[in-house]
Amino acid sequence: MKSIIPKNSIKLFFSVTFFLLNFAAFAQEEAAKAGSSAQELADKLANPVASLISVPLQNNLSYGIGPYNGSKYTINIQPVVPFKLSDNLNLITRYILPVVDQRDITGENTHQFGLSDATVTAFFAPKTKGIIFGFGPAFLIPTATDKFLGTEKFGVGPSVLVMHQGKGLSVGFLANQIWSVAGNEDRADFNSFYTQIFMSHSYKSGASLGVNAEITQNWEANTTMISLNPSIGAVTKLGDQVVQFAIMPLIPIVGPHESKPDWGLRAVVAFVFPGS
Structure with a gap:
């Protein structure tokens, strides 16, 4: 019943986390030089439908999962690419x-x-x-490369975002409902x-504090997963490249025994292209 976290996974996760923590002091110093522009970028990055190209790499480590005390390391590659459809309407595409x-x-x-789905x-996103x-x-x-890592199903459904944003404060939620429409008939x-409720506060230096709750309802299995995730982050530059980083614990609140972890950590580094 004992599980060991994959050595390569934990080394990679904590290497990223160690880099981000050591980078924090440098980030604050450099971001402060940018003045209000750093805060403006932090606010845009808190807005899921901002017209801003970014490529976040989200590192997640979970431990103590299920009856075998399992462990999981996931890196989500999450590019965001906006398209201008008209002067008053953008199309924001998000990939995970x-x-x-x-x-x-x-x-x-x-x-x-391997890959998951x-x-x-x-x-x-109308301009309002x-x-x-x-x-x-x-x-x-x-896209999963292992049957245990994916559903072997194509799915589609609606998504929605509603939020309010003032200078330095972002509050809102995004949600989607997906149903399978094709795929392996032998699979469930x-x-x-899925919904995420979020709030964040940014500062002139580009630093930010926030918290979000992530809720996933599996209607087929009649299970609910809820986690609460406080975060700290900052926007800065590496040379000419704008970068945001964030670190947060993942605190599981509700979940079925077979998939609820005991604890989790997340470290995010996002490459930002504000001039796009």
């Missing part, structure tokens, strides 16, 4: 491609490594004042609702 390394999840002394979301909103389709694409249907 997970690479997973897990042990003792599907059974004792088991190991899977990709999620693609397209938000039509006050309340910001976006809506559009979300797609589940069966996919029917899942």
